[in-house]
Amino acid sequence: MLETVAQAVINGLLIGGIYALVSIGVTLIFGVVKIVNFAQGEFVMIGMYISFFLATYYGIDPLISLAVSMPALFLVGVLLQHFLIRRVLGLGDMPQIFLTFALSLLLMNLALMLFTANYRTVHTWYSDEAFHLGALYVPLAKLVAFILAMALSGILWVFLHTTDLGKAMRAAAQNPEVAMLMGINPNRVFAVATGVSLALAGAAGSLLMPFYPASPTAGQVFVLMAFVAVVLGTLGNIKGALVASLMMGIAESLGIQFVGADSGLIVVFAMLLLTLAFRPSGLAGGGAR
Amino acid sequence: MWGLRLSGVLWLSLLAVVLLVLPLVVTSRFAIDIFIRILLFAFIGVAWNLMGGYAKQLSLGHAAYFGLGAYTSTILQIKFGISPWIGMIAGGVVAMLASLPIGALCFRLRGPYFAIATIATAQVLMLLFLKFRDFAWGAEGTTIPNLGSSPLMMQFEAKAPYYYIVLGMLVLGLAITYRIERSWMGFYLVAIGEDEDAAEAVGVNAPQVKRNIYMISAFLTALAGTFYVQYIYFIDPNTAFNFSISVEAALVSIVGGIGTLWGPVIGTVLLETTSALLQSWLGSGLGGVQLTVYSLILITVILWRPTGLLGVFTDAYNWIVRAPPAGKAALDG
Numbered sequence: 070m071l072e073t074v075a076q077a078v079i080n081g082l083l084i085g086g087i088y089a090l091v092s093i094g095v096t097l098i099f100g101v102v103k104i105v106n107f108a109q110g111e112f113v114m115i116g117m118y119i120s121f122f123l124a125t126y127y128g129i130d131p132l133i134s135l136a137v138s139m140p141a142l143f144l145v146g147v148l149l150q151h152f153l154i155r156r157v158l159g160l161g162d163m164p165q166i167f168l169t170f171a172l173s174l175l176l177m178n179l180a181l182m183l184f185t186a187n188y189r190t191v192h193t194w195y196s197d198e199a200f201h202l203g204a205l206y207v208p209l210a211k212l213v214a215f216i217l218a219m220a221l222s223g224i225l226w227v228f229l230h231t232t233d234l235g236k237a238m239r240a241a242a243q244n245p246e247v248a249m250l251m252g253i254n255p256n257r258v259f260a261v262a263t264g265v266s267l268a269l270a271g272a273a274g275s276l277l278m279p280f281y282p283a284s285p286t287a288g289q290v291f292v293l294m295a296f297v298a299v300v301l302g303t304l305g306n307i308k309g310a311l312v313a314s315l316m317m318g319i320a321e322s323l324g325i326q327f328v329g330a331d332s333g334l335i336v337v338f339a340m341l342l343l344t345l346a347f348r349p350s351g352l353a354g355g356g357a358r
Numbered sequence: 359m360w361g362l363r364l365s366g367v368l369w370l371s372l373l374a375v376v377l378l379v380l381p382l383v384v385t386s387r388f389a390i391d392i393f394i395r396i397l398l399f400a401f402i403g404v405a406w407n408l409m410g411g412y413a414k415q416l417s418l419g420h421a422a423y424f425g426l427g428a429y430t431s432t433i434l435q436i437k438f439g440i441s442p443w444i445g446m447i448a449g450g451v452v453a454m455l456a457s458l459p460i461g462a463l464c465f466r467l468r469g470p471y472f473a474i475a476t477i478a479t480a481q482v483l484m485l486l487f488l489k490f491r492d493f494a495w496g497a498e499g500t501t502i503p504n505l506g507s508s509p510l511m512m513q514f515e516a517k518a519p520y521y522y523i524v525l526g527m528l529v530l531g532l533a534i535t536y537r538i539e540r541s542w543m544g545f546y547l548v549a550i551g552e553d554e555d556a557a558e559a560v561g562v563n564a565p566q567v568k569r570n571i572y573m574i575s576a577f578l579t580a581l582a583g584t585f586y587v588q589y590i591y592f593i594d595p596n597t598a599f600n601f602s603i604s605v606e607a608a609l610v611s612i613v614g615g616i617g618t619l620w621g622p623v624i625g626t627v628l629l630e631t632t633s634a635l636l637q638s639w640l641g642s643g644l645g646g647v648q649l650t651v652y653s654l655i656l657i658t659v660i661l662w663r664p665t666g667l668l669g670v671f672t673d674a675y676n677w678i679v680r681a682p683p684a685g686k687a688a689l690d691g
Binding site: 105107153156157160161162163164165166167168170171172174175177178179180181182285293296297300329332334335338339341342345 | 414416418463464466467468469470471473474475477478479481482485486489605608612616646647648649650652653654656657660661664
């Protein structure tokens with residue numbers, strides 16, 4: 070019994086690392102640009118396909134194609150901010166929600182047209198490797214993904230706290246007007262924030278590829294998890310999103326273990342609804358404008 | 359004044375005649391099927407628009423009420439032999455009651471997080487119905503027993519009666535919207551949609567108004583759910599609580615004109631016609647085309663005309679008949 074619980078916790082924690090990359094991306098855009106990016110999951114999906122095609126046609130390991138997917142999605146993020154998101158800032162909820170929502174539908178269905186609904190997998194030498202901690206089983210691919218996800222989160226934290234651009238982003242998140250008065254160019258900061266956020270989504274996609282199949286709808290689960298994590302972990306707060314993502318990975322895994330294979334999401338959504346019911350004060354403040 | 363009103367009545371009666379005669383003239387089952395889809399989604403859009411359009415509470419979880427309506431009437435019919443006509447009302451009441459706790463939770467959040475919480479509620483309901491194997495047939499779903507032609511059980515061999523039922527539902531939805539638009543509640547809703555805090559500051563009881571409009575919206579959406587399962591003779595959690603129902607409800611309203619009486623109707627006609635044309639050109643083989651086109655239309659509308667396409671049409675109409683500017687017409691009327 071104890072071992073089953075421990076095994077479920079390990080599985081959940083490892084996948085929680087990937088959820089964290091997606092959640093941190095969502096919370097970063099929300100904190101700085103004040104936009105909820107409903108298409109974040111589709112950028113995870115794009116990262117997966119980039120790694121899939123590089124692995125299939127050029128034999129490049131998904132962990133190495135991180136060096137392609139992250140810059141590519143950073144660029145996409147800058148363009149997205151410049152050509153689309155910038156035009157709906159300050160226009161109220163409806164355009165802001167439905168622009169990224171439409172983008173999510175568009176990318177998902179374009180992927181369906183171009184790549185079909187087939188599941189695509191990449192098999193690496195470490196995909197089936199695992200090592201044992203006593204009776205517990207730690208899959209190598211997931212462990213590597215977890216460690217790299219945590220490393221990327223750490224690098225982001227250092228970037229936000231030590232570089233001028235990072236500090237400018239935090240300043241713009243806290244108070245855009247004052248940040249502008251201090252000579253910070255909001256458009257540049259917004260573009261970098263969206264770029265970094267999408268680069269994290271791309272990284273999540275590449276890291277998933279050795280053990281998770283790519284499909285046009287693959288990003289959906291991750292974005293749902295990210296939304297719940299971002300609400301639980303106080304909006305715009307990167308550490309909160311990280312901790313909440315790991316917790317949700319564990320909760321989902323325990324749900325699958327003890328309630329049933331299709332119950333992971335029920336547990337996660339129930340967590341969201343229960344939190345809203347019993348601890349709304351900490352959350353409503355962030356949800357409101 | 360008289361001229362304006364008279365032409366409004368004239369247009370409406372013309373529209374009514376065309377809509378009533380349509381199934382007599384058009385006999386192709388395929389075409390009537392498309393008309394029924396248009397009327398059904400226009401009705402769902404109208405129900406969504408009451409809350410999402412006027413009060414700007416952008417729900418992405420209306421499939422919850424569609425599914426509850428569908429399941430209530432089906433369970434009553436198959437397990438207790440109760441007519442779907444009664445089941446339809448019962449489904450509406452169940453949806454209304456369900457909207458109370460769901461609203462109590464979700465209305466604590468605003469804007470995008472309200473939308474996300476509503477997605478979660480619809481998904482939870484779908485997952486629960488997937489689990490209820492004994493009570494509601496689980497994932498396999500069930501077919502509705504076909505009784506042939508049985509008007510009392512809302513079953514018909516021809517398609518035309520379904521057409522008239524859903525047309526009646528749409529008229530009901532539009533009449534309710536029309537009444538609410540001109541009542542105090544309508545003004546409260548618009549005030550909440552513009553700025554909830556300001557509305558509360560001037561004395562609007564926002565939580566109560568939102569709760570009431572959510573109940574009305576849920577009730578109407580549930581009627582659509584009952585109609586739909588009666589029409590396709592099949593129900594499973596994935597049909598009844600499908601996310602695309604929530605999406606389409608919001609989409610048709612936004613494309614047509616959010617917070618307007620005719621917006622959802624215009625939006626549905628446009629989107630469903632596009633989708634039918636795409637299907638006849640490309641066949642149904644190429645998956646994803648329909649939603650790709652929908653999302654491109656949505657992005658265009660948001661960037662170019664966030665108030666919806668209804669405004670474009672009225673502008674064009676005014677330009678063609680060279681009516682006086684809207685400001686003057688309002689003064690006269």
